[in-house]
Amino acid sequence: MIESNQLLFFFSALGVFNGFILSIYFAINAKKKNFTNYFLSLLLLVLSIRIVKSVFFFFNPHLSNIFIQIGLSACVLIGPFLFLYLKSYKKDEKINWKKHVISYLAAITILGIFYPYVEHRAIWSNWIVCAIYLQWFIYIVLSFKYLRPIFTKIKEKESLKRIDVWFLSIYFGVAFIWLAYSMAAYTSYIVGALSFTFILYLIVLLLIFKTNSESTFFNEKEKYKNKEIDKETLDLIDQKLSVIIEKELFLNPNFSLDEAAKELKVTKHILSQYVNEVLGRSFSSLIKEYRIEKAKKLLETETNYTIENLGYDSGFNSKSAFFTAFKKTTGLTPAEYQKSYLK
Template sequence: MQNQFLFFFSALGGFNALLLSLYFAVQARKKNTSNYFLSALLFVLSIRIIKSVFFYFNPQLGNIFIQIGLSACILIGPFLFLYLKSSVKEKKVNWSIHFFSYLTLITTLGIVYPYVENRQIWVWIVWAIYAQWLAYIIVAYKFIHPILLKIKGKESLKKIDIWLLSIYLGVTIIWIAYYTANYTSYIVGALSFSFILYLIALLLIFRNNNEPAFFQEKEKYKNKLIPLETQEHIDLKLSIIADRELFVNPNFTLEDAAKELKVTKHILSQYLNEKLGKSFSNLINEYRIEKAKELLRNEKSHTVESIGYDSGFNSKSTFFTTFKKVTGLTPTEYQKNHSK
């Protein structure tokens, strides 16, 4: 009876992953292409999960099914990377290199060394696949790192931040489970069931609140034009933020800026995205970095950390990370290079 329950919940994890994969494939047609990568990621995960579950409870499972399940793993890492990259960056992602190269490789290996006749060779192939999966997890970390910095700096997270972090951690935990369970344990199926169930709950929560759906955020300004007179008004008034140094308030928000400029926050956000090619947080951080550079050059009696706070940053880590990203130097390095 216990094994039957384990089988049920483990298999349900793979089945739910298939359903979610279908959902995001449909969503992709309506929203943005990054959901195609998410759909593909969930699909290859479901294949691998279902193979593990059925193999554990039925060791006589057909060899071709085992080979397909193992082969699917070679695309989990690439699709995780592609999804995170396409969600974080607006640029088009060259997905064909990551997809066709590995698909061609694993297909060729499967033809030359079929699993049924070369099980010992497939032990090494599987090890190589899991090493490749781990490599993609490590490379994809750069897209998650800014979210972790927000958490460390006690900044509020957006819905998309929570979602991307959940996807990344879930796939990582599944990799750890497979790596430590010799690739066949039903425990991975149970973990996957919990992960997919969590994603479904998260999706329902985000879709049922009153805020714009996070899958639509990239297209929120589509078919909306800012009147010319409003653009000219913002052109003239935007400098108020810098001139009055409103940005040194660490709690200065888009809504605060919109009130100062006497426009709606949606109009201001759209203006910044379309006319300046940056978000409100990017603009404010640029102002803060310029202020910090001025203080680093002239205020020798202040600590670097205090200069960060005086410039409007609410944590040392956020200040150091943002400063290095914008200038290519740490605040300390900048101060040394520009000391008078």
């Protein structure tokens, strides 16, 4: 029994130790590469503080009350840092981190001063902790909207970037830890700590076994740093790109970056860099735009075809993919667009 407890302590504490190490690593990495990694660093930090409290309290029920209060208070920042980390990758959204961090930090500090855990354990157990877990859950729900483009890719059977897999891992990891603590009354208090260790090592495996050295999980935008395309090549691609439209190559539902590069007689890497840096979008987004423009023309001229068939004729491989992309781009469904044009 003693040996099993020692193993339990070892594995639960191992996640905490590595969580602190990774938090430091991402904080240092943020200075060199990407400011958004500060949010990831702080997310791991507050998670680790929460988990270390669980570990020591489980094995030492007489743990100092102030330590318990700090551990529980850290939970109030887990949701906000998850939200801010995912949001920080959206180019068109401003990050008002003070509203999401300072306000909650001030609130939990004031509560801690006027209702210290040592004197008000019942209030903390029955009210404050429940409110913290509710706030954590609300932020998990709010953060989901930043994963919608990834789920759209999955639905449309598009290949995911490594950064997409990374975001999914972080999001569902935090959500699973929240669930583990919420269900602790029906399972065991140590489940949350063990979940953190398990999830942390799954995420680390993503780091270790990544195969593409040209991109990183943490800074997809720096993929082409120090590899500028010369002006002659830029002009050449700019001229040749119209070939995709002229030949309507995008009507092939399986038209890929490889095929486009071969058609334009440039390397796959150069074409991808051009589309990302010069046009400011991904290759799949560019092709989707071409298909939407084709769909618009068909909707304006063809009235005997079903809208679903027009989607297939525009290069989309499914009805849902066509409707989703069209509504996202135009703000209207295909039927609404056709109706407004024919008025």
